[in-house]
Amino acid sequence: MRALIPALVLAFGFLSGATSVASAQDIARGERLFNACLRCHDVGKDAKNRIGPHLNGVFDRKAATIEGATYSKAMKRAGADGLRWTIDTLNIYIQNPKNLVSGTRMNYRGMRKEKDRSDLLAYLRQFSVSPANIPEASASLLRQDAPSLHEETYLDGDAEYGEYLSGECTSCHQSSGADKGIPSITGWPQPDFVIALRAYKKGHRPHPVMQMIAKRLSEEEIAALAAYFKELH
Amino acid sequence: MRLNRRRFLGTAAASAALLSSPIAVGQKRPRVVIIGGGAGGATAARYLAKDSDGAIEVILIEPSRTYYTCFFSNLAIGGFQPMSKLAHSYGTLASEYGVTVVHDWASAVDREKKVVRLAGGDAISYDRLVLSPGIDFVKGAIEGWDVTAQTKMPHAYKAGTQTQLLKAQIEAMPEGGTFAMVAPPNPYRCPPGPYERVSMVAHVLKQRNPTAKILILDPKEKFSKQGLFMEGWENHYAGMVDWLTDEFTGGVQRVDPDTMEIVLEDETIKADVVNVIPAMQAGSIAQQAGLTNEAGWCPIVPATLQSRMDENIHVLGDATQNGDMPKSGYSANSQAKAAAMAIRHALTGSRAFKPRFSNTCWSLISPDNGVKVGASYVATDEKIAKVDGFISQNNEDDALRKQTYEESLGWYAGMTADMFG
Ligand SMILES: Cc1cc2nc3c(=O)[nH]c(=O)nc-3n(C[C@H](O)[C@H](O)[C@H](O)COP(=O)(O)OP(=O)(O)OC[C@H]3O[C@@H](n4cnc5c(N)ncnc54)[C@H](O)[C@@H]3O)c2cc1C
Numbered sequence: 001m002r003a004l005i006p007a008l009v010l011a012f013g014f015l016s017g018a019t020s021v022a023s024a025q026d027i028a029r030g031e032r033l034f035n036a037c038l039r040c041h042d043v044g045k046d047a048k049n050r051i052g053p054h055l056n057g058v059f060d061r062k063a064a065t066i067e068g069a070t071y072s073k074a075m076k077r078a079g080a081d082g083l084r085w086t087i088d089t090l091n092i093y094i095q096n097p098k099n100l101v102s103g104t105r106m107n108y109r110g111m112r113k114e115k116d117r118s119d120l121l122a123y124l125r126q127f128s129v130s131p132a133n134i135p136e137a138s139a140s141l142l143r144q145d146a147p148s149l150h151e152e153t154y155l156d157g158d159a160e161y162g163e164y165l166s167g168e169c170t171s172c173h174q175s176s177g178a179d180k181g182i183p184s185i186t187g188w189p190q191p192d193f194v195i196a197l198r199a200y201k202k203g204h205r206p207h208p209v210m211q212m213i214a215k216r217l218s219e220e221e222i223a224a225l226a227a228y229f230k231e232l233h
Numbered sequence: 234m235r236l237n238r239r240r241f242l243g244t245a246a247a248s249a250a251l252l253s254s255p256i257a258v259g260q261k262r263p264r265v266v267i268i269g270g271g272a273g274g275a276t277a278a279r280y281l282a283k284d285s286d287g288a289i290e291v292i293l294i295e296p297s298r299t300y301y302t303c304f305f306s307n308l309a310i311g312g313f314q315p316m317s318k319l320a321h322s323y324g325t326l327a328s329e330y331g332v333t334v335v336h337d338w339a340s341a342v343d344r345e346k347k348v349v350r351l352a353g354g355d356a357i358s359y360d361r362l363v364l365s366p367g368i369d370f371v372k373g374a375i376e377g378w379d380v381t382a383q384t385k386m387p388h389a390y391k392a393g394t395q396t397q398l399l400k401a402q403i404e405a406m407p408e409g410g411t412f413a414m415v416a417p418p419n420p421y422r423c424p425p426g427p428y429e430r431v432s433m434v435a436h437v438l439k440q441r442n443p444t445a446k447i448l449i450l451d452p453k454e455k456f457s458k459q460g461l462f463m464e465g466w467e468n469h470y471a472g473m474v475d476w477l478t479d480e481f482t483g484g485v486q487r488v489d490p491d492t493m494e495i496v497l498e499d500e501t502i503k504a505d506v507v508n509v510i511p512a513m514q515a516g517s518i519a520q521q522a523g524l525t526n527e528a529g530w531c532p533i534v535p536a537t538l539q540s541r542m543d544e545n546i547h548v549l550g551d552a553t554q555n556g557d558m559p560k561s562g563y564s565a566n567s568q569a570k571a572a573a574m575a576i577r578h579a580l581t582g583s584r585a586f587k588p589r590f591s592n593t594c595w596s597l598i599s600p601d602n603g604v605k606v607g608a609s610y611v612a613t614d615e616k617i618a619k620v621d622g623f624i625s626q627n628n629e630d631d632a633l634r635k636q637t638y639e640e641s642l643g644w645y646a647g648m649t650a651d652m653f654g
Contacts, residue, residue, distance in 0.1 A: 080636040164586045167280070167570035171563055171591070172640075172647045181643020208623035209593050212609050215621060216589075 022122035030123025033116055040106070043127050052106060058085050059128040063101075074103030074183070082206040087125075091117050092204055100205055102196050103183070154194040154223040162228025165221055168213060169229075177233060187233030193226035262290050263580040266349050266359035268339045268518060270295030270323060272302075273365030273549030273565035275652040280573035282330040288581045292333045292357060294349065298322060300653075301392035303423065304562045305645055308597055310389070310400045311433030319392060325654035339366075342522035344543050361576050364524065364531070364540075365549040365565060366516025367391070368422050371529065374512035375415060376487035385490040386507040389430075390422060402506045403437055409444040410505035413495055415485050416451040417510040420530075422551050422560045424457035425606070427510060429596040432462065435470035436599055448502065449476045450485050450495065457559075458596060458606055464627050465598035515552035522546070530554035535612035536588050537575035538568050547572045556616025557608070563644075564592045566651060571612075588612050595641035601631070603638030 022030075034043070040051040047054035053069035064071040064079035071079075078101050083089065093100045094117050096110035111117050125131045166175075169185060177186040185193070199205045200214035201222075217225070265281055267274045270293050278293045285291075301319045308314040326332040338352040348358045370388070372379065378386060389399040403412060412434055416427045431447055438445040447470075456462075466474045483498020488509060495502045514520070514529025524531045524540045531548040532541040533555055540546040549572055550565030558564045571588035578585040593607030608622030625637065 077636065080632040082633065160584065161586060163284075164574060164584075165589075167574075168567070168589055168591055170647065170651045171566050172593075172644045174647045174650050176650065178646065178650075180646060181639040181641070182647060209605070209607055212607065212621050212623055213591060216609060 022119070026119045027122050027126065030119035030121070033111070033120045034123055036111075037120075043124065047127075055124055056127045057129055058090070059087070059125060059131075061085050070105070072101070072103050072105040074101050075105070077183070078206070087121060089204065090121055090124075092199070094120065096195065098192050099195050099199050102188070102192055154190050154219075154226050157190070157223030157225070157227030158220070159224065159227040159231065161221070162224035162226070165217075165225050166228050169225070172209075175232060185229055187231075188226070188229060190223075190226040190230050193229060194222055197222045197225070262288055263360040264290040264292065264358070265361045265363060265576060265580070266357055267291065267293045267363040267365065268295075268342075268349065269365040269367060269516070269550075270297075270300055270334070271365060271367055271550065271565070272304075272562035272648075272652060273551075273569045274363065275300070275323070275326065276566045276569035277363050277365065277547075277549060277573050278326055278332045279330055279652065279654055280570055281576060282326070282332050284573065285577050285581060285583070287331065289577065290333070291331070292335060292359075293323065293326065294335045294337060294339050294351065294357070295323065296336060296338045298336055299393075301396070302562065302645075302649065303390070303392045303426075304648070306389065306392040306396045307426065307430045307433045309396055310403065310430065311436045311597070313433075313597065313600075316397060319396075321649055321653050323653070329654050339518050340521075342518065342546075344522065344546070347545060360545070360580060362546045363549060363569075363572065363576070364516075364519055364522070364546060364552065365569070366518045366552055368513040368515065368551045368560070369517050371512040371514050375485060375509060377490065378488050378509050378511060382488075382490040382509070385493070386488060386509045388510050389508060390426075390510050390513075399506070399508060403434055404441065406438070406442055406445055406505045408442055409446075410442065411446050411448060411502070412438070412506045412508070413448040413450060413502060413504035414508045415488065415495065415510060416449055416453065416456075418452045418512050420554075420560060421510070421513045423594070424559050424561075425462075425594055425596045428456055428458065428462045429598075430508070431474060432465060432470075432596070432598045435466065435473050438473065439470060445473070447474045448504070449474070450482060450497070451476060452479050452484060454478055454480070457594075458604060458624065460627055461604045461625055462596075462598065465602065465604075469599040469602070513551075515548075519548065519552050524548060526554065528554065535615070535617045536571070538572040539575075547576065556610075556613075557619040558590060558592060558610055558617050559594070561592055561594050562648060563594065564590070566648060567591055568617075590617055593644070595637065595644060597638055597641065601635040601638050603634055603636075603641050604629075605637055605641070 041055050042048050042050055043055040047056050049069040053066040062079050063083040064076045094111050097104045097106040097108055172182050173185045177184045197214045197217060200210040203211055267278050278291050281289055282291045299320045299322055305314050305319055309316050309319060323334040327334045339349050340352045341350040348356050350356050387395045387399045389395040414427060431449060435447055486496045488495050493504055493507055495507060515525050515531050519525050519531050524542050526532050531552050531554060533548050533553050538547045538549055540548050549568045551560040567590045574586060577583040590610035593605055595603055595605045597603050604625035606624040609620045610617045611620055
């Protein structure tokens with residue numbers, strides 16, 4: 001026990017001001033919030049995979065790696081690309097699963113309130129091997145990105161500009177929508193398209209080609225692409 | 234399927250067209266002639282035809298009825314792709330996009346008259362010319378080797394029969410024999426190409442002929458994705474591959490296709506297969522048209538790919554000296570779209586956008602073991618300049634390498650659909 005103290009102090013010191021320490025109360029609240037997840041996810045002693053994987057030891061796990069769990073093709077792809085569950089990626093994922101994995105099987109609209117997510121994660125982190133090594137609560141990252149990840153500026157994209165820009169996509173992604181080796185990007189709802197590109201741009205999604213391409217797309221260009229690809233199917 | 238373009242012919246676009254189009258009302262539609270139906274030329278033809286919706290007449294001149302992609306030709310050598318998968322025809326470009334495909338060889342460009350002469354005797358005039366002729370080998374680059382020697386010492390750097398010949402030679406190697414590659418100096422088509430090839434040859438030999446040896450005689454001190462290839466060779470083909478630079482060998486002095494010998498400074502090597510990849514320059518039609526510099530490549534205006542020698546001609550792909558973009562199919566495809574947009578703007582007054590360029594080159598090292606390198610680029614006044622890039626890491630896990638390989642298959646399908654429709 002003793003050995004943990006410096007690490008904890010360090011962690012708290014690092015986060016000081018930014019976040020308050022999860023209290024027993026927060027954790028209890030997180031447990032209640034987890035009720036919304038229970039239909040698909042089990043956690044705790046002898047937890048089993050349900051519709052979704054069990055969540056014991058989810059922190060620092062590579063995505064889509066629980067034996068016997070059923071994952072979408074998109075989640076497996078994300079895992080192979082290097083998606084790892086950390087306090088930050090979990091926070092971003094729970095906020096809206098499509099932030100990180102467009103084709104996820106996780107049919108959940110997302111937990112929009114930061115306090116809810118942080119309590120939920122405070123609850124979940126108890127089921128990790130060494131909870132003390134996990135930062136208490138997150139995501140300066142998401143807090144800082146939240147507005148740009150979700151503000152709805154994508155509705156009036158210039159589709160003709162998008163068509164020109166799409167040339168950079170169709171060197172790999174097929175305009176027919178074929179989905180082999182490289183995902184289909186045609187006919188997506190605009191919000192999904194926009195948040196996916198924003199997540200690559202911010203580096204939340206791991207794929208290096210997509211990060212590179214998205215990094216230099218402006219909000220206007222992302223909106224233009226979303227408007228163009230929505231119509232293509 | 235396609236977005237209805239007419240929807241976009243709003244007033245803004247229409248009046249812009251009237252203001253900036255050099256084509257007077259009633260005049261016949263402008264004509265773009267494209268020489269070369271490869272990665273650059275086929276993409277340019279498709280995008281010009283598709284995006285101008287008939288406002289531009291597009292004529293593509295290409296001698297072959299079947300285009301064999303160089304990309305993935307190494308995988309054919311390795312047995313990962315059948316040769317037939319590399320073959321593409323121009324049928325869809327003609328029938329779906331209205332491109333006039335002329336199967337002939339462009340023998341000369343008369344820049345004064347803006348006319349292309351064909352080997353078959355015809356002459357075709359143009360408003361704009363696009364040149365994407367790929368590469369040719371520098372004559373006399375390797376003493377003893379010229380294109381007549383390619384049946385004995387294949388280059389397999391233009392795909393098709395050369396690829397098949399090299400593959401057959403490798404499969405017929407005697408037990409414990411030697412495969413030697415004379416690697417090219419910079420700059421050349423597909424920087425990782427020779428080393429991906431070595432990986433594929435090693436894969437074949439490991440199965441069929443595990444005591445055989447592979448020698449790379451290289452004028453370069455380093456090469457593309459070197460760390461990744463070296464790691465892969467050590468892990469999968471230990472002891473099979475020797476990479477020898479000129480510093481070590483003194484350089485290849487000459488080759489003898491009849492005796493299958495390679496003469497180095499102090500030593501002569503006899504090999505069972507000799508894959509000679511000589512120094513390269515822009516395809517000969519570019520030299521003929523006077524569009525090349527002393528180095529043998531075509532300097533271009535970065536934003537539009539216009540030749541620095543002639544503003545009515547756009548040069549794409551391997552033939553260009555563009556700055557930072559490597560000579561790859563992906564690059565040629567990317568450049569073609571920027572050029573097509575610039576040409577449409579010039580000829581029909583369509584909207585002009587800022588050009589953007591990117592490239593990724595995937596390579597296969599061993600089964601399910603793919604790697605990649607890529608970058609994004611912008612046009613500055615002086616060159617196409619690299620902005621940002623990435624490369625696969627050493628020691629990546631198997632799942633990622635497998636995914637990278639599968640992604641390359643997806644890229645191939647996407648790329649060829651983008652070229653040929
Ligand atoms: C082994 C190997 C592996 C490769 N792997 C990859 C890869 O994985 N990814 C990648 O992006 N790139 C790869 N490349 C590179 C890629 O093939 C070239 O960079 C690309 O084809 C260049 O396109 P281009 O339009 O400049 O020339 P090309 O594709 O070569 O097209 C030129 C065309 O012009 C025609 N032509 C030439 N002269 C005339 C004339 N006078 N009249 C009419 N037609 C003419 C030719 O017949 C040819 O069809 C590889 C190359 C090799 C050799």
